Amino acid sequence: MMPELGDTVKVIAKDGVYEGILMPRPEILEKGYTVIKLDNGYNVGIEDSKIEKIELIGKHKKPEAVKYKKVEIKKNLPTVSILSFGGTISSKIDYKTGGVYADYTAEDFIQMLPELENVANLRAEKVMGIMSEDLAPEDWQLMAKRIAKELNDDEVSGVVVTQGTDTLHFSTAAMSFFLKNLNKPVVFTAAQRSIDRGSSDAFFNLLCAVNAAAKFDGAAVVTCMHGTSDDHYCILNRGTKVRKMHTSRRDAFRPINELPLAKIDESGKIEILNNNYAKRNECKVAVNDKFESKTALVYVYPGIDADIFDIYIKKKYKGIVIAGTGLGHIPTFNPKHSLIKKIKELAENGIPVVISPQAIYGRVHPYVYTNLRKLSMELSCIFAEDMLPEVAYIKLGWALGHASKPEEIKKMMLTNYAGEITERSDEKSFLY
């Protein structure tokens, strides 16, 4: 019988005998090695060319399934729903690719974090299990419907959503626009370190997030992630004013152009930092989740070729967000690189162009420089105030899903629906 992965084997090679468990090897690696887990726990790769024989010693025994204790409902505790959409927070190792993949369900979180039992009665559902870079507008639509269902359940005090970090701020922006008449907190949380390690930030983030869903007095879509590199507190950032600002740090999610709404620690202690948010209420949540998928986000850079916009015209795109330099510039005067002619063409084709800041922090301005006036006054580009480029993209797709006339789109883009536009530029919010 041919040994299979997980079996105990004896590998007889030209230079000796290796005994251990036959392990999978990531498929993307160079071929030609067999990996064995030795008795001492170490994996070693043995060159196939020197292997004479692999003998089966013992078949792999499936470990007994862990029995989960049934969680009792405590009458004095609020109820929180956890909806899981995958990501590092629910990942463990995929031996095939060597990377991490989404697997754990929300129930597993409860087992891993018994402290949750004393915070809230939990309802958990794994809605999907994908990495966040694979999340698409149709997933946000499903997400909105599932969240609304929980929010409209009187028993539920708040909703926690877990997903991958990469596009967390896209999801929170989408939910901020998709969920109308929000009545309770919708708390998004995630992890930068996978949950198989003792140092994972998942535990702390989840504990804070469940506390926030149970106790935070806002009716808002927020992120709940580490405020600093320490396990001291998480910050609740408005879903439209937050961005992943570091590839790997725990405290990667920073508020942009405003202060966080609040700090929260694992005991559930909340400190309000920015009281400018809607409070919990009795409204019934509606889902306005139409989204125009032919919406694009284009990053402008010196030397950009104006012709790249042709594909958007040809493919009948309905709207484009441009992440402009500085106050919202695009190349204008050098005829070789000017985008002006192309923007005019987009306007003639009825494609609205929204200008947002690639500087991330700060506000775009339509009048400071001549080039800006050209864009705003001649070409009627929409200057999206201090909206993040990603938020402007989500909002434009959502606006195009619900309206079509350019003036309607412009009006929607400049209307503040979910705190995406700040009226005052907070002096203390830069690099918070």
Next chain:
Amino acid sequence: MELNYPGLGLKCGLEIHQQLEGKKLFCNCPTLNSDKEADIKVERKLKAVAGERGEIDIAAQHEVLKNKKFIYEGNSEDVCLIETDEEPPHELNKNSLETVLKVALLLNAKIIDEIQVMRKTVIDGSNVSGFQRTALIAMDGFIDTPQGKVSIPTICLEEEAAQKLENRKDFVRYRLDRLGIPLIEIATGTEIKNPEHAKEVAAHIGMVLRSVEGIKRGLGTIRQDVNISITDGARTEIKGFQDLRSIPKVIEYEVKRQSDSIEKGKKLSKEVRKAEQDFTTSFLRPMPGAHRLYPETDVLPVNINKKHLEELKKKLPKLLSHKTEEFEKKYNLPNHLAKEIMANENFETLVKKFSKLEPLTIASILVNLPKEIKTRFNLDSSKLTENDFEEVLSYLNEGKLAKEAVLELLIKKVKNEKIDLTHFESVSDEDLENDIRKIISEKPNLNIGAYMGLVMAKHRGKVEGKKIMDILKKYMG
């Protein structure tokens, strides 16, 4: 009375940990082990995480139940986001791998074809990530000792842990600068016959390590752990030996402790103990269960190139033990100088190149003068380059310089001062003799010491004192 170790069923093995020079194992931080004031401070907690099979290992739980907070401090000159577990590891340090491959070959071990980096679950907080990255590099090595062959089942390359500064009920404070320094772990088999043998084995492995370039030297850069058990006793791991000489006594006392307990009918448990100054041991913690190891998926496995390995085998460094004797005989050097000069890889080339000079002269210039410059003149002799030494030796070889002037010249080099050779030009024997005659005739009836002083004042650094004395004696009868 000597204990009957075979009769007691002594099983004894060593684990040697040796730090490496260069950069850290998975990032580009230098391995300074900085002691500058901490400018990085992070507080974390660790959770016991279930293994693939849903179980949490006993030792891990033991640590977690203490519910401790971990405070990490470090200086940013040698701590980056990788130590604070805020960035995934970079690839395995190639230079460290090269060093451990040489060590493994010198220990007659079989190199693994494809190195797999693992995560070893460590939950005492000494690794911020909650695990130590470690890789098995070679297996089935051995050393020959006068008391017999001792096997080396495993040689690993791993990350050094953070250094514990303070251990309190509710928190442990660690220093991060040491975390991530490359560490070779060499484990011996249990063929060690008696306490004295354990010391010999440790010394032998230490000698092999020091034969290879890229090994850190100095306090705390090598650590020996001893594993001991006797029949009906329990396995004890002893850590924290101050130096090799204490190993036999500590083992003897531990064996006595175990056999006394057995006699009294006490049941011993597996534990980790600390070697104390008085050679006794004290309880540190229960022996951790088998560490859970799982793949470090952020680092790709490393294939060992066979051709490269063959080349390494061809130019393996000579073992120090062979070299000392060889050097003593071949170059007629005293033992202590032979030992030190072996660390200098240029010595033999220099001896060949400057054939008019005695090897002893070259060796003492390379070894003793830098020390003298440092201790006597309080100057940083580490500024001297190979080129500086070579330049000075070439003047000496060509007779442009007296031996006495070398020190002064090197000091000028350290101070970055201009060298004017005419100032050091040696005087021919004839000129010297004429000069001495002249001095004696100008100032007659002085004692020999006074003349010596006068001649030296004129020719300091250009002529050997002995030569002056010889000439003076000749004229003063």
